[in-house]
Amino acid sequence: xxxxxxxxxxxxxxxxxxxxxxxxxxxxxxxxxxxxxxxxxxxxxxxxxxxxxxxxxxxxxxxxxxxxxxxxxxxxxxxxxxxxxxxxxxxxxxxxxxxxxxxxxxxxxxxxxxxxxxxxxxxxxxxxxxxxxxxxxxxxxxxxxxxxxxxxxxxxxxxxxxxxxxxxxxxxxxxxxxxxxxxxxxxxxxxxxxxxxxxxxxxxxxxxxxxxxxxxxxxxxxxxxxxxxxxxxxxxxxxxxxxxxxxxxxxxxxxxxxxxxxxxxxxxxxxxxxxxxxxxxxxxxxxxxxxxxxxxxxxxxxxxxxxxxxx
Amino acid sequence: xxxxxxxxxxxxxxxxxxxxxxxxxxxxxxxxxxxxxxxxxxxxxxxxxxxxxxxxxxxxxxxxxxxxxxxxxxxxxxxxxxxxxxxxxxxxxxxxxxxxxxxxxxxxxxxxxxxxxxxxxxxxxxxxxxxxxxxxxxxxxxxxxxxxxxxxxxxxxxxxxxxxxxxxxxxxxxxxxxxxxxxxxxxxxxxxxxxxxxxxxxxxxxxxxxxxxxxxxxxxxxxxxxxxxxxxxxxxxxxxxxxxxxxxxxxxxxxxxxxxxxxxxxxxxxxxxxxxxxxxxxxxxxxxxxxxxxxxxxxxxxxxxxxxxxxxxxxxxxxxxxxxxxxxxxxxxxxxxxxxxxxxxxxxxxxxxxxxxxxxxxxxxxxxxxxxxxxxxxxxxxxxxxxxxxxxxxxxxxxxxxxxxxxxxxxxxxxxxxxxxxxxxxxxxxxxxxxxxxxxxxxxxxxxxxxxxxxxxxxxxxxxxxxxxxxxxxxxxxxxxxxxxxxxxxxxxx
Ligand code: SF4
Ligand code: SF4
Numbered sequence: 001x002x003x004x005x006x007x008x009x010x011x012x013x014x015x016x017x018x019x020x021x022x023x024x025x026x027x028x029x030x031x032x033x034x035x036x037x038x039x040x041x042x043x044x045x046x047x048x049x050x051x052x053x054x055x056x057x058x059x060x061x062x063x064x065x066x067x068x069x070x071x072x073x074x075x076x077x078x079x080x081x082x083x084x085x086x087x088x089x090x091x092x093x094x095x096x097x098x099x100x101x102x103x104x105x106x107x108x109x110x111x112x113x114x115x116x117x118x119x120x121x122x123x124x125x126x127x128x129x130x131x132x133x134x135x136x137x138x139x140x141x142x143x144x145x146x147x148x149x150x151x152x153x154x155x156x157x158x159x160x161x162x163x164x165x166x167x168x169x170x171x172x173x174x175x176x177x178x179x180x181x182x183x184x185x186x187x188x189x190x191x192x193x194x195x196x197x198x199x200x201x202x203x204x205x206x207x208x209x210x211x212x213x214x215x216x217x218x219x220x221x222x223x224x225x226x227x228x229x230x231x232x233x234x235x236x237x238x239x240x241x242x243x244x245x246x247x248x249x250x251x252x253x254x255x256x257x258x259x260x261x262x263x264x265x266x267x268x269x270x271x272x273x274x275x276x277x278x279x280x281x282x283x284x285x286x287x288x289x290x291x292x293x294x295x296x297x298x299x300x301x302x303x304x305x306x307x308x309x310x311x
Numbered sequence: 312x313x314x315x316x317x318x319x320x321x322x323x324x325x326x327x328x329x330x331x332x333x334x335x336x337x338x339x340x341x342x343x344x345x346x347x348x349x350x351x352x353x354x355x356x357x358x359x360x361x362x363x364x365x366x367x368x369x370x371x372x373x374x375x376x377x378x379x380x381x382x383x384x385x386x387x388x389x390x391x392x393x394x395x396x397x398x399x400x401x402x403x404x405x406x407x408x409x410x411x412x413x414x415x416x417x418x419x420x421x422x423x424x425x426x427x428x429x430x431x432x433x434x435x436x437x438x439x440x441x442x443x444x445x446x447x448x449x450x451x452x453x454x455x456x457x458x459x460x461x462x463x464x465x466x467x468x469x470x471x472x473x474x475x476x477x478x479x480x481x482x483x484x485x486x487x488x489x490x491x492x493x494x495x496x497x498x499x500x501x502x503x504x505x506x507x508x509x510x511x512x513x514x515x516x517x518x519x520x521x522x523x524x525x526x527x528x529x530x531x532x533x534x535x536x537x538x539x540x541x542x543x544x545x546x547x548x549x550x551x552x553x554x555x556x557x558x559x560x561x562x563x564x565x566x567x568x569x570x571x572x573x574x575x576x577x578x579x580x581x582x583x584x585x586x587x588x589x590x591x592x593x594x595x596x597x598x599x600x601x602x603x604x605x606x607x608x609x610x611x612x613x614x615x616x617x618x619x620x621x622x623x624x625x626x627x628x629x630x631x632x633x634x635x636x637x638x639x640x641x642x643x644x645x646x647x648x649x650x651x652x653x654x655x656x657x658x659x660x661x662x663x664x665x666x667x668x669x670x671x672x673x674x675x676x677x678x679x680x681x682x683x684x685x686x687x688x689x690x691x692x693x694x695x696x697x698x699x700x701x702x703x704x705x706x707x708x709x710x711x712x713x714x715x716x717x718x719x720x721x722x723x724x725x726x727x728x729x730x731x732x733x734x735x736x737x738x739x740x741x742x743x744x745x746x747x748x749x750x751x752x753x754x755x756x757x758x759x760x761x762x763x764x765x766x767x768x769x770x771x772x773x774x775x776x777x778x779x780x781x782x783x784x785x786x787x788x789x790x791x792x793x794x795x796x797x798x799x800x801x802x803x804x805x
Contacts (some may be wrong), residue, residue, distance in 0.1 A: 029410035128380060135705050145348055162552040164461035165450040185373075185443015188461055189434050190383040194554040196703050200443070203372040209648060225372050291554055 099174045099260035100233055100296070101275070102244075103284060104148055105267075107302030108252040111136060113144035118249030122234070123221050124208045129199045131231035132246045148254065150246065151176060151197040151231035152287060152295030159189035159198065169217075172295060174260075175235050177217035183227040190228060194291050198230045212236075243268060258298075330594070331747060332493040335486070335740035337590045338733075340497055347589075351733065354726040361723020364716035365440050373443060381709020384699040386717050387441035389692040390724055392545055392567070393574070394434035395468065396691075397684070399538045400575015401427030402475045404607070406531040415603065417750045418595040419583055421486075421743040424479040426582045429731035431472045436725045451602040460551045464544045471534075471541045478530045481523060484513045485745040505738055542567040555698040556633030569618060573611035574687040576706075577661075577680035580604050581661045582732060584677045586741065595742055598673050605676040608683070612662045619654070636706050640697055645708075649689055657686030 081188045115132050123131065132150040139145065157176045160168045167183040170176050178189075191200045201223045206223040215221060218235035234244035238257075243249070247255040247266050258265030265275040278284075284298035333340075343351075361702075378385065401423040408416035439445050453464045457692045487510045491498065498506070513519060546567035549558040560566075580601060586595045626634040641650045661679035700709040 017747070138707060147704070158552070162459045162461070164456055164459040164465070165447070165454050166456040182447070182450065182454070183444070184447040184459060186441070187383045187443070188459065188548075188552055189700070191549070191553040191555065191558070194703050200373065200378060200383055202378050202380070226369070228443075288554075 048102045055237060068162060072233070096261060098173050098238070098262065100153065100238060101174075101258040101260055101265070101298070102150070102153075102233070102247075102259055102296070103256035103265050103279065103298045103300065104256045105149065105256065105282075105300045105302075106145060107300060109134070109146040109148060109254045110252060112251070114249045114251060115246035115255060119231070122245040123223070124206055125223065125229075126206060128200070129223075129229070131197075131199065131229070133196075147299070148246075149195060149197065149287075150297065151233070152195050152293070152297045153233060155294035156292060158192040158194070158293055162188045162192045164188065171218075173235075173238070175218075175233050176228065176230075177232055177235065178228060179217050180215070180220055180224040180227045180229065183224075185226045185228060185281070187228060193230075194288055194293065195295075198228050200207055200228050201225050260296075273303070317619070321478075322418045328748065331742065332489060332744055334590070334592055334595060335742040335744045336490050336493055337592075338736040338741050339490070339494065339502070339738070341590065354730045357726035358730060360477070360719045361721075361726075364719040364723070367716055368440065369445070379709070380710040381702075382696060382700045384441075385696045385711055386692065386721060387437065388695045388728045389688060390721055391434060391438040391441065392691045392695075393688040394430050394437050394724060394728070395545070396434075396542065396567070396571035396687070397575050397578040398427045398434055398475065399542060399568075399571035400573075400577070400579050401425075401430070402471075402478065402534050403538050403572060404579055404604070406478070406534045409527065409531040414750050415599060416740055418592070419579075419600050419604075420482070420746065421739075422583055422586055422596075423579045424482075425732055425739070426481045426579055427475045427733050429728050429735065430578070431468075431475050431730060433727045435468060435472055436727075440669055440720050454634070460548045464548050467537070467541045467544045471537045474530065474534050474537050478534055480509075480741055481526055481530065482746060483509070483739050484511055484523065485515060485520070486740045486743060488513055488515060489744045490740045499648060502738060507740075530803060538571075539568055542571045549694075553698075556631070556637045556701060557626070557694070557698045560622060562618060566615070566622065567616050569611055569615045569689060573608060573615055573798070574683055576604055576608045576611065577683035577687075580608075580677060580680035581684060582729075584673070584680075586732070586736070587728070590736075590741060592742070595747070600611065601673045601676045602671055602798075605671060605679065608679070609662060609665050612658055612665075612683075615685075616654075616658045616662070619658075632706060633701065633703070636726065637697055637701055637707075640708060641693065646693055647696055650693060653686045653690045653693070656682045657690060690787035 111134050113134050116130050116134060119125070119132050120127070120130070125131065132148055135147045135149055136144050137147050152175060153176055155174065157168070157170060160170060160176065164185075164186060165182055165184055167179050168176065168189055169179070185200065187198075187200055190200060197217045202225075204225050205222045211219070211221050213219040213221075213236055215224075216236070218232060220229055220232060222231045236241070237244065243257050243266070244255075247257050250268055253267040253269035253271055256265040256271075256273070256278075260275065263275045264272060265278060267270045279298050279300075282300040282302075284294040284300045286298060289295075327385040405416070405423045405427070408420065414777045439448070442448060451465050451791065452464065457463075486504045491503070491506055491510075494502075543564035546564035549555075549559055553559055583596055583604075587593060623638060627638045640646050661683050662677050664679040670676075696711050697708075700711055701707075702709065
C-alpha cells in the first residue's frame with residue numbers, strides 16, 4: 001500500500017475515545033499471548049485461540065512499535081513480516097475453522113471514506129466501484145450518521161441461491177465469494193442482494209500492479225470485465241493474520257474483524273474484545289434482519305438510529 | 312376407399328381455389344418492388360448496426376449500453392420480456408382458436424404462428440446482449456443451479472420455443488405440397504430443395520392427415536400451459552429473486568401472463584395488417600378477423616387494468632418505505648409522464664377503441680394495436696428499471712443513461728422480427744391453404760357429406776366444437792351441414 005496514503009488514512013485518531021473502550025485495549029495481553037502459545041482459557045478465552053494469534057500479532061506490533069494508537073508505516077512493514085508466517089488454517093477441520101464476521105461501531109464513524117479508498121487501492125478498483133461504501137444516512141430528527149456498507153457475508157445468501165451457474169459460493173469460513181471465471185454476468189445476484197453489495201464491472205479494469213497472488217475468488221484482482229464483483233473480506237489476507245484493508249485503514253477503529261469460533265474481534269486500534277459480549281452489551285444489530293438472510297456483519301448504533309430507514 | 316389428398320378432393324379447376332393458392336404463394340412469386348427492397352435494406356442495416364453495438368459492448372464493457380451500478384438491469388431485459396411476450400399472442404391465439412374450432416381462424420393462423428416463431432427466436436436472442444459474458448452461456452447446461460429461477464426461465468423458454476416452432480411447422484407440411492403444385496416451374500432450385508427437406512415425406516395420405524391433425528390438437532393443448540409457464544417464470548425471475556420493492560410481488564406472474572396475451576394479440580393484429588396490405592390478402596383476411604382479434608384484446612386489457620390497480624393500491628396505501636418510494640416515482644416522480652402515457656395509451660384508449668362500435672373498424676383497431684405494442688414495451692421498461700435503480704440502503708434513485716449502442720440493439724431486435732417473417736414467407740405459403748380448403752370443403756355440403764359418410768371425416772381430425780360456420784371466407788354453410796358435421800364427427804370418434 002502506498003505509504004503516504006496509508007498514513008493519511010490513519011492519521012486521525014479518535015477524538016474522544018470512550019473510557020470503557022480504552023480500558024479494554026490490550027497490548028499487554030497481546031504480548032503475553034504472543035510469547036506463550038496458550039493462555040489461561042477460562043477468563044480470556046478470546047486470546048487462547050491459535051488462529052487468532054497472527055492477527056493479534058499485527059496489533060501487538062502496531063501498538064508496540066508505534067507506542068501509540070495509530071498504526072504507522074513501520075507497523076505496516078511489520079504486518080508484511082507477519083504475513084510471511086505459514087498459514088495455520090490448512091490442517092483444521094471445519095468445526096475449528098474461523099468463521100469471519102465484522103462489527104461496525106457506528107459511534108465512531110466520521111464518514112471519512114478512508115476504508116473505501118483503501119479497499120479500492122488494495123483491489124485496484126475504479127472509482128465508482130465501492131465494495132465498502134459509506135452512506136450518509138439521516139435520522140428522523142434531522143441528524144445524519146454514517147453507515148459503511150460492505151458485503152454482509154449472509155449465512156443464507158440470496159445471491160448464492162439465485163446464481164444460475166453457481167458462480168457465487170460460500171466457503172468454509174463463511175465468506176461469500178464469486179468465481180469470476182464462471183460468472184456469466186447476468187446480474188441476478190445484484191437483484192437478489194438486499195444490501196446493494198454487488199458491483200458489475202462495466203468497464204475495462206485499470207492496469208494492475210503485480211499481485212502477491214494470482215487472481216482467485218479469494219483475491220479477485222484484477223477484476224474481470226463484464227462479471228460481478230463484491231467485497232471478499234480480503235479473504236486471502238485473513239489466513240495470513242492481516243486485518244482486511246478497510247479495517248486497517250480505519251483510523252477511528254470503527255471496523256472490527258471478528259471470528260465466531262474464537263469469539264474475538266479486533267480493530268485497527270489494537271482493541272480486542274470478546275465478540276459475543278461486545279455485541280450484546282452494545283445492542284449491535286444486523287441490517288434488515290427481517291429478510292432472513294442472516295447477515296454476519298453487526299452494526300453498533302449510537303446516534304439514535306431507529307433503523308426505520310432500512311429499506 | 313382409395314385415398315385422395317385433400318386438395319385432390321376438391322374440384323381442381325375452381326377459379327376460387329386457384330386464386331387462393333396464388334394468393335398464398337404471392338410472397339414467393341411477387342417481384343420485389345422498390346418498397347420491398349427499401350424495407351429489407353433498412354431492416355438489414357438496423358440488424359447489422361445492432362450486431363456492431365453488441366460487439367462493442369463485449370469489447371468495451373457494458374457501460375457502453377448504459378449499464379451502471381445504479382441500473383444493473385434495464386433496457387435489454389425489457390426488450391426480452393416484450394418480444395417473448397409478443398410471441399405468446401400468436402401461439403395462444405392460434406392454439407385457442409384451434410381448440411374451440413373457430414373456423415374463421417383459418418386464414419390467420421399461419422401469420423399468427425409465424426409471428427410467434429419469429430418473435431420467440433428474436434426474443435430468445437434479445438437476452439444475450441444483457442448477459443455480461445455471452446460466451447459462457449453454455450454453463451446454463453454444464454453447471455445449472457436449479458435453485459435459480461433463471462435456470463427455469465431458460466428451460467421454459469427453450470421448451471416453449473421448440474414447441475411453437477413445431478406448432479408452426481406441422482401445418483406447413485401439407486401446404487408445401489400445395490405450393491409445389493401451384494408454383495410448378497416458378498419454384499426455383501433452392502426452394503425446391505428446401506421444400507424437399509421440410510416436407511418430411513408427406514404424401515397426403517389419410518393416415519398422415521389424421522396423424523397430423525392429432526398432433527396439432529395435442530400441441531395446441533400443450534402450448535397453452537407452456538406459454539403460461541414461460542411468462543410466469545419470467546415474472547418470478549423478478550418476484551423470486553429479489554427483495555426489491557415492487558418486484559417482490561405475488562401478482563407479478565399473472566401480470567406478466569396477461570400483459571403477454573394482451574400485447575401479443577396486438578402484435579398479431581399488426582403483422583396481419585402489414586402482411587395483408589403488402590401481399591394483397593384483403594379477400595381472405597377481412598375486417599371480421601380484425602374485429603374478432605380486437606374484441607379478444609378487450610378482456611385482457613380490462614384484466615390488466617384491474618390487476619394494475621390490485622398491484623398498486625395496497626402498496627401505496629400502507630406505504631412501506633421502499634414500495635412507496637417506487638410508486639411515488641411512478642405516479643408523480645420523474646417516471647410519471649411515461650407511466651401515465653402507458654396507462655392511457657396502452658390500456659384506456661385501446662379498450663375504448665375496441666369497445667365502441669363506431670371505431671371497431673380495421674384502421675382503428677390497427678391503431679389501437681399500434682398503441683399497445685410500444686406502450687407495453689415502455690411498461691416493461693418501467694417495471695424493470697425503476698426498482699433496479701432504487702438503492703435499497705438509502706432509498707435514493709440512480710439514473711439510467713441512454714447510449715446509441717443500446718438504442719441500436721433495441722431497434723435491431725425489433726427489425727429482426729419482420730425480417731424473419733419476410734424470410735419465412737419466401738419459403739412457406741402465407742395462408743394455410745390446406746386448412747382453408749378443408750374449411751371450404753366443409754362448406755361444400757354435398758361433397759363433404761359424401762366424404763363424411765364414407766368415414767373419412769374431413770380428414771384432418773381437428774376438434775370442431777363450434778357450430779357457427781359464419782364468417783368463413785366462403786359463406787354458404789347451412790345448419791343442416793353443421794349437423795352433418797357433428798354426425799360425422801361422432802362416427803369418427805367411435
Ligand atoms: S450482502 Fe449481498 S452479496 Fe453479500 S452475501 Fe449477502 S446477499 Fe450476498
Ligand atoms: S452475475 Fe455472475 S455471480 Fe451473479 S448471478 Fe449471474 S452468474 Fe452468478
